Amino acid sequence: MVKKAEHIIVGISIGDLNGIGGEIILKTFEDARMLELCTPVIFANTKVLSFAKKSFESTSNLHGIDQIDQIIPGRINVLNVWRDQIELKPGESDENAGKYAIKSFVAATQALKNNDIDVLVTAPINKYNIQSDEFKFPGHTDYLAQELDGNALMLMVQDNLRVGLLTDHVPVNEVASHLTEALVRQKIETIRQTLIQDFSINKPKIAVLGLNPHAGDGGVIGREDKEILLPVIKKMFESGTLVFGPYPADGFFGSGQYEKFDAVIAAYHDQGLIPFKTLAFGKGVNYTAGLNKIRTSPDHGTAYDIAGKGIADHNSFKEAVYLAIDIFHSRAEYAEISRKPLKIKEKTGYEK
The missing domain is CATH 3.40.718.10 (Isopropylmalate Dehydrogenase)
Structure with missing residues (x-):
């Protein structure tokens, strides 16, 4: 009842x-x-x-x-x-x-x-x-x-703007070492499930931001985006999850590209929270998704x-x-x- x-x-x-x-x-x-x-x-x-x-x-x-x-x-x-x-x-x-x-x-x-x-x-x-x-x-x-x-995930929310994190309270110099195929898959799945059960979105669209500048430029500026993020995103998309990326993070919010998605997943804390708080400070909410x-x-x-x-x-x-x-x-x-x-x-x- x-x-x-x-x-x-x-x-x-x-x-x-x-x-x-x-x-x-x-x-x-x-x-x-x-x-x-x-x-x-x-x-x-x-x-x-x-x-x-x-x-x-x-x-x-x-x-x-x-x-x-x-x-x-x-x-x-x-x-x-x-x-x-x-x-x-x-x-x-x-x-x-x-x-x-x-x-x-x-x-x-x-x-x-x-x-x-x-x-x-x-x-x-x-x-x-x-x-x-x-x-x-x-x-x-x-x-x-x-x-x-469950699997806890920090999700910042303000109306239709939702920003989740692959890593949260991790020093910047340790972020890359935390990114594994298992972690990325788990976080994407957690976001997908919370959008369905907690926000009543039947077929959520999810964007993933790249770790490196320009999302690594095909491996020229770091290989994590090409070797870790991209393969997971491709596999999950082929299995029916509407996940896209990795996108270069620098222009993603300024261009309004985030408005095309139900949630955005940033690679690390400040990459996600700086644009979120710029757009929504004082009205945003920190939700612990996945529990x-x-x-x-x-x-x-x-x-x-x-x-x-x-x-x-x-x-x-x-x-x-x-x-x-x-x-x-x-x-x-x-x-x-x-x-x-x-x-x-x-x-x-x-x-x-």
Whole structure:
């Protein structure tokens, strides 16, 4: 049975306590219409959110709870993951703030695994101050890849612009060594499947960007495009996947060529995210595709320079909530269609 909109439970991790996480979360749900779309549950502490309320003229009424089954639809629920007194220092990178950001994220992820929440939206963290003996991951995506089933892939989304990555948080001088036939095939297949089940695109068209300048110029400027990317693309195309490339990356976005495709796969982080953020910054969403659960986040970081000033733009976070809900519905519809038996008509015209 498909859930009613207001019954979709959106779990939210607070992000870096000294960043803009609390502010953009509260600003998103200041609009009462958002509470008609879903029921938010913020994994943090009511005192942290009350502190965030002071940074702007917030009218939010917070409903503090200690257990997930105490959620009230139509309210901004705050699940108290901790009761400790924390000194907040807006705008500062602090090890303690990173520790509690991870407490929030780990608790929210566990709730997602347990089906206590339907989707997860994560506020920005600082990848440096979250590191500890208990948490040694470059960021959200890598931890989710360990905890959830599937093959995680970073997919940046803004309306019909979707940019995925073959490699994400990998140093540039190591990118080429990570590109293998198996990896490229897996990423293309992950993108294809997510476009079908999460974005309701029946026959998605996918473009792959070359690793080297001019996509290697036939092997003159690096051989990875000719020897790794091109053979995989050809094989998958011949098997029925509408994948094309590799394309020279420099003019692909500026020429508007990306508009001809349902998704673009970049070879490495900045090759994909620089054009994406140039075109969509402040409205884009980071979606972790390929997993059995749904997680989205805004397309920006902790924004220490404006933290605590009440001037943060919450639109990207709001879009992350919208996208998570949309994908939840798309997956439900896809699962429903997949369960229905194919109806075959005989010459009489009667359905079997």
